[in-house]
Amino acid sequence: MSATDREESHRARMQRKKAVVDAAIARADRDQGLLLVLTGNGKGKSSSAFGMVARALGHGLRVGVAQFIKGRSDTGEEAFFRAQPGVTWHVLGEGFTWETQNLARDRETARRAWAVVAEMLGDPSLGLIVLDELTYALKNGWLDLPLVLADLAARPALQHVVITGRGAPDELGAAADTVSELRDVKHAFRAGVRAQKGVDL
Ligand code: ATP
Ligand code: MG
Secondary structure, eight states: OOHHHHHHHHHHHHHHHHHHHHHHHHHOOOOOOOEEEEESSSSOHHHHHHHHHHHHHHTTOEEEEEEESOSOSOOHHHHHHHTSTTEEEEEEOTTOOTTTOOHHHHHHHHHHHHHHHHHHHTOTTEEEEEEETTHHHHHTTSSOHHHHHHHHHTSOTTOEEEEEOSSOOHHHHHHOSEEEEOOOSOOGGGGTOOOOTTTTO
């Protein structure tokens, strides 16, 4: 094949590709509040969710964040976003009984936590809500999944919700519009590096 032929064949291929991409873009022509689930064992779930918080704030949306059973309260994202106008930040589910495994008490803690979330889900002025590490409360049976799904389904039509955490239940993925599973290929922690500010917290 001559250089000119190669050039022509490349141009034709790119033209076909552009037609396919243009058609796909033209088909996606509506707005909708999205439910996103970021799950899996790899790093990048919460930090991706907080990237969306920055995006949303940049567009003037108001944002609500609820962090479930957060082991630490010294994260960079909390320090930064709490100080931003337009952000409501809740740390919920403190006091889950890892040690005593008192299920009745954990369910009560989760019920109170979800009441706070349900209020945010009922607030159409919030354009984006992040439910960070929610999956553990579902996995451990502290929160009633059908109740969670019903409240999510009843939220305002243009409100986006991002849920993070390992082991998202299949029903949650089924209800979501966008699901990403982060795969753990390698993590510096296993090579003996402790959590680094700006990267891990
Ligand atoms: P990040 O907040 O960095 O986006 P994540 O939300 O995907 O991480 P979590 O399971 O919530 O992951 O864990 C939070 C903390 O654990 C972070 O400091 C993160 O760097 C670290 N971490 C995440 N995945 C792994 C892993 N596979 N091995 C060891 N540590 C991890
Ligand atoms: Mg996380």
